[in-house]
Amino acid sequence: MAMAKVVRVSLSLISFLLMLLSPAASIGQSDGPRSGKILVVVDDFAIRSSHSIFFNSLLDRGFNLDFKLADDPSISLQSFGNYQYDGLVIFSPSAKQIGRSLTSSGVLEFVDSGRDLILAADLHASDFIREIATECGADFDEDRNAVVIDHTSYAVSDAEGDHTLIASEDILKSVVFFGEKEIEAPVLFRGIAHTLNPANNMAVKVLSASPSAYSANPNGLISKSPGLSGSTISLVSTVQARNNARMLVSGSLDLFSNRFFKSNVQKSGSSTSHKIAGNEQFVTEISKWVFHERGHLKAVNVTHHKIGEIEEPSMYRIKDDSVYSVEIYEWSGTSWEPYVADDVQLQFYMMSPYVLKTLSTDQKGVYSTTFKVPDVYGVFQFKVEYQRLGYTSLSLSEQIPVRPFKHNEYERFLTAAYPYYGAAFSSMTGFFLFTVVYLYNK
Structure with missing residues (x-):
């Protein structure tokens, strides 16, 4: 029993030393x-x-x-x-x-x-x-x-x-x-x-x-x-x-x-x-x-969600208001520092960009923008393709489906359709009056 305990302690010590020595x-x-x-x-x-x-x-x-x-x-x-x-x-x-x-x-x-x-x-x-x-x-x-x-x-x-x-x-x-x-x-x-x-x-x-x-x-x-x-x-x-x-x-x-x-x-x-x-x-x-001590970029914490929500949705609906953000840092040789630029762009992409927006920065490495999902449904991508002379290129993409409105999500009465509603009801009213007159008039 004591021997097994010594062996376990020795193995743990060796594992710890190997972890310290590993790159x-x-x-x-x-x-x-x-x-x-x-x-x-x-x-x-x-x-x-x-x-x-x-x-x-x-x-x-x-x-x-x-x-x-x-x-x-x-x-x-x-x-x-x-x-x-x-x-x-x-x-x-x-x-x-x-x-x-x-x-x-x-x-x-x-x-x-x-x-x-x-x-x-x-x-x-x-x-x-x-x-x-x-x-x-x-x-x-x-x-x-x-x-x-x-x-x-x-x-x-x-x-x-x-x-x-x-x-x-x-x-x-x-x-x-x-x-x-x-x-x-x-x-x-x-x-x-x-x-x-x-x-x-x-x-x-x-x-x-x-x-x-x-x-x-x-x-x-x-x-x-x-x-x-x-x-x-x-x-x-x-x-x-x-x-x-x-x-x-x-x-x-x-x-x-x-x-x-x-x-x-x-x-x-x-x-x-x-x-x-x-x-x-x-x-x-x-x-x-x-040797990448200068001009080396990395992107972390890529997120997107609907305005007013926190969780990332599994899909978007057409005309949703979306928020996209990403953090970009540059290696200074000793640490990661916030990267500041005004030319980072987001594409909401399906075969071609439907939305192209320049990301705004808070000067601390966080880039973000808001946009309205286009009135086209299909499989889109959030894409950031950043290439600038001297800097490592960034290529970020995430696929997301966009669906149309469900049948119960459409507005029941559209203001623009009031003339059509009036025409329909006037036709029914006219038909009703015609029937009454035809049946009961001698």
């Missing part, structure tokens, strides 16, 4: 959108030192980094059918594949599962890297010897060189991508160019080349116009997929290096010299966006 029990992981385990693939472990400032910023923000060489045969993104990582950083431009069997299709499946990717390339970018970038919507220059050259927006330190060290100030002005603090210093870039399809509204240039830039071989003679030139060249781009997976594509691995982070910079033609380039702020802020 779900971690406050930082359970509250946020990501648990924070990232696989970093490199060509050489020396990158851990040469790019340590970037990696340390991820560690300081609570991410767990797992460094692997690109040719390490033990690399596996999945274990027993479950992904082991929430993010993937590929700092191995020359890799032909990752591990023993992870090809570009495996990386894309990782993204298709809703996970995030940072991809950095350079002049030695392999077909493997280029294929991943192309599938993400970024097409690198087909000329394998071409780099970005700019004879007007280069860094002054490269004045006697080939002007391949770009000092770019063409940074996307967006709070959701880069936060409230503006990046004042130019961003140093040395690498290859890529373009985005203008029809792809999910890909965004966050660092662009100037109108004077072009892509060419700096060691060769230019016999014809460069294939890529001007502002069509993207230096760094982001993509958010329909499943809210986020990707960053950079044509420069040096962009993330300690050397560029700590370099002073002066743009050609400018008299202002900055002690530190804008690379560290640029990379840190955009990585927050990539």
Whole structure:
């Protein structure tokens, strides 16, 4: 009896300890959108030192980094059918594949599962890297010897060189991508160019080349116009997929290096010299966006009911007055904060929207509206499809039937029908008088 009691106590203690050690029990992981385990693939472990400032910023923000060489045969993104990582950083431009069997299709499946990717390339970018970038919507220059050259927006330190060290100030002005603090210093870039399809509204240039830039071989003679030139060249781009997976594509691995982070910079033609380039702020802020520390939304407490009631009905009747509400919050990196916007809309939908209403907000995350159910019966949906640049998309839908009036719910006497009532009664009265006259008049 005593032995059984000891065993029960031991099992309870073990279960309690396992619960504490499990990821779900971690406050930082359970509250946020990501648990924070990232696989970093490199060509050489020396990158851990040469790019340590970037990696340390991820560690300081609570991410767990797992460094692997690109040719390490033990690399596996999945274990027993479950992904082991929430993010993937590929700092191995020359890799032909990752591990023993992870090809570009495996990386894309990782993204298709809703996970995030940072991809950095350079002049030695392999077909493997280029294929991943192309599938993400970024097409690198087909000329394998071409780099970005700019004879007007280069860094002054490269004045006697080939002007391949770009000092770019063409940074996307967006709070959701880069936060409230503006990046004042130019961003140093040395690498290859890529373009985005203008029809792809999910890909965004966050660092662009100037109108004077072009892509060419700096060691060769230019016999014809460069294939890529001007502002069509993207230096760094982001993509958010329909499943809210986020990707960053950079044509420069040096962009993330300690050397560029700590370099002073002066743009050609400018008299202002900055002690530190804008690379560290640029990379840190955009990585927050990539790993869902910024611009990540969630919707909770979706409710609807008739005006004057509390319980959600199983169906509505035509011409009912309905109330719809939803709470939307944004992840700030440490907690969920109320999301405030004026462009969240509700559709009451059957084949097409019968009602389209902009939701009003109380500035505390609650969005609501009232509307009258249309005079059409059938199976409708409450739909909120929210898509805004830089933010995760929200797709909410709930199906609800709408019935017509029952026979005993119609008004018995309609004011508009009084002429018809009068005609009917006058006809009966006339028929009665005609009958009396006909039968009794001699």
